[in-house]
Amino acid sequence: MPQRLSPGPGSRDWSSHPPLIAPAYKSTRLRGPTRPLVPIPASLSELTGPVYGHESVGPCDHDLTKNAARDGEPLGERIVVAGRVRDEAGRPIAGHLVEVWQANAAGRYVHKADGHDAPLDPNFFGAGRTVTDAEGRYRFLTIRPGAYPWGNHDNAWRPPHIHFSLFGPTLASRLVTQMYFPGDPLLAHDPIYLAVPEKARARLVADFSLDVTEPGFALGYVFDIVLRGPLETPMEHAP
Amino acid sequence: MSKPQDKDNTKTRAVPTVEPLRLGQTPSQTVGPFFHPVLVPEAFGYPFQGIVGNRIEACEQNTQAIVIEGQVCDGAGRPIEDALIEFWQADSQGRYGHPADGRGGNTSFRGFARAATGPAPHHRYRLESIKPGAVDSAQAPHINVVLFMRGLLRHLYTRIYFSDEAAANARDPVLALIPEARRATLIAALQETQGDDKTASYRFDIHMQGEKETVFFDF
Numbered sequence: 001m002p003q004r005l006s007p008g009p010g011s012r013d014w015s016s017h018p019p020l021i022a023p024a025y026k027s028t029r030l031r032g033p034t035r036p037l038v039p040i041p042a043s044l045s046e047l048t049g050p051v052y053g054h055e056s057v058g059p060c061d062h063d064l065t066k067n068a069a070r071d072g073e074p075l076g077e078r079i080v081v082a083g084r085v086r087d088e089a090g091r092p093i094a095g096h097l098v099e100v101w102q103a104n105a106a107g108r109y110v111h112k113a114d115g116h117d118a119p120l121d122p123n124f125f126g127a128g129r130t131v132t133d134a135e136g137r138y139r140f141l142t143i144r145p146g147a148y149p150w151g152n153h154d155n156a157w158r159p160p161h162i163h164f165s166l167f168g169p170t171l172a173s174r175l176v177t178q179m180y181f182p183g184d185p186l187l188a189h190d191p192i193y194l195a196v197p198e199k200a201r202a203r204l205v206a207d208f209s210l211d212v213t214e215p216g217f218a219l220g221y222v223f224d225i226v227l228r229g230p231l232e233t234p235m236e237h238a239p
Numbered sequence: 240m241s242k243p244q245d246k247d248n249t250k251t252r253a254v255p256t257v258e259p260l261r262l263g264q265t266p267s268q269t270v271g272p273f274f275h276p277v278l279v280p281e282a283f284g285y286p287f288q289g290i291v292g293n294r295i296e297a298c299e300q301n302t303q304a305i306v307i308e309g310q311v312c313d314g315a316g317r318p319i320e321d322a323l324i325e326f327w328q329a330d331s332q333g334r335y336g337h338p339a340d341g342r343g344g345n346t347s348f349r350g351f352a353r354a355a356t357g358p359a360p361h362h363r364y365r366l367e368s369i370k371p372g373a374v375d376s377a378q379a380p381h382i383n384v385v386l387f388m389r390g391l392l393r394h395l396y397t398r399i400y401f402s403d404e405a406a407a408n409a410r411d412p413v414l415a416l417i418p419e420a421r422r423a424t425l426i427a428a429l430q431e432t433q434g435d436d437k438t439a440s441y442r443f444d445i446h447m448q449g450e451k452e453t454v455f456f457d458f
Binding site for chain 2: 012013016017018019020022025026027028029030031032033034035037038039040041042043044045046047048049050051052056068086087088089090097099100101103109110111112113114125126127128129163165170171172174175176177178192193195196197199200201203204225226227228
């Protein structure tokens with residue numbers, strides 16, 4: 001029999017997440033469901049989830065300045081993005097996959113649907129992945145992404161950001177989010193960022209860090225991630 | 240001499256307890272429109288190797304091959320061209336390829352796939368898989384779905400049940416939580432069975448809004 005999750009650290013903290021319909025972000029109006037989510041007891045279906053670890057990444061996958069290089073280095077400002085992935089109790093999420101994607105330094109994605117009139121970079125693809133270490137740490141080397149215009153409203157620009165995708169230990173801990181850069185004036189105008197409740201917004205903004213900065217090579221940013229959990233394991237799973 | 244003891248007990252109880260550490264959850268953000276090159280690269284012709292495609296491989300004999308296709312429609316009834324769907328399922332004996340599922344013999348079954356609506360005609364997604372078994376004595380066979388798209392600020396969970404499992408569906412404790420009129424939104428309709436391996440084709444559409452709005456879960 002499925003078991004109900006106890007309220008507390010296991011549950012999704014809706015006050016930390018954006019609503020499904022945020023009218024200022026126009027695409028949500030016809031795409032966000034209107035009826036309340038139906039609470040269900042967590043069974044093995046929810047307390048298991050995709051398992052992707054070290055076998056799913058290659059040696060260069062974490063280095064976006066090299067993993068698509070053809071005849072040189074990508075243009076733009078090299079940066080290190082590093083951080084820890086933990087659950088709400090502060091326990092490291094070790095050995096778990098982190099996938100990222102982003103625009104190039106000019107604000108252009110390698111994507112058929114990106115119509116922005118900015119140059120592609122033949123040496124930059126904008127996709128990477130890595131696996132967290134025993135302390136939940138990850139580290140990417142990449143190019144600082146550029147801002148780009150989008151059609152949401154007049155003169156709308158997305159602040160530079162890096163997309164993150166993580167599974168965590170269970171289906172319930174799944175997270176897709178975006179990391180932003182500190183001090184960016186575009187944040188105050190971005191309806192996607194502003195859809196997050198105010199108290200939680202700062203969690204999406206990386207910190208500049210001299211400790212992570214590599215002298216003479218690349219500025220460093222720290223983006224720590226907290227996944228929902230820990231979650232209980234159901235006691236019974238008899239066939 | 241009992242009085243001092245009582246006093247001591249009172250004192251002990253008065254010591255403030257330390258709040259357990261609780262870090263704030265990182266907020267969700269939309270997957271946006273540009274996820275294809277990393278999350279579903281092969282299907283969309285990008286020169287990158289994803290961790291998984293739209294196919295879940297069987298690891299046992301005598302499994303039932305299935306194909307599930309469908310559209311994801313917005314509140315105006317238009318098929319959405321850039322939705323990402325993740326599928327998580329048990330093997331034909333109902334075992335998940337995950338350490339929390341203590342039953343042996345299931346380690347090689349991955350049970351995960353990604354598909355996007357998009358280049359195919361009519362913006363259909365397609366999952367190629369095997370029919371999952373029931374994961375416990377109560378639940379009907381189902382595939383867990385995680386849905387992402389531009390315009391969705393946080394992902395949604397739903398489930399795909401099967402129209403040819405009517406008896407098991409009638410007993411399923413999750414379907415029982417849903418008003419009868421909305422249960423059909425979670426049931427994939429068997430279209431046909433064809434080919435040498437008797438692949439069963441199902442149709443499963445997702446409606447974000449409107450009368451047929453799909454049931455999405457909180458857990």
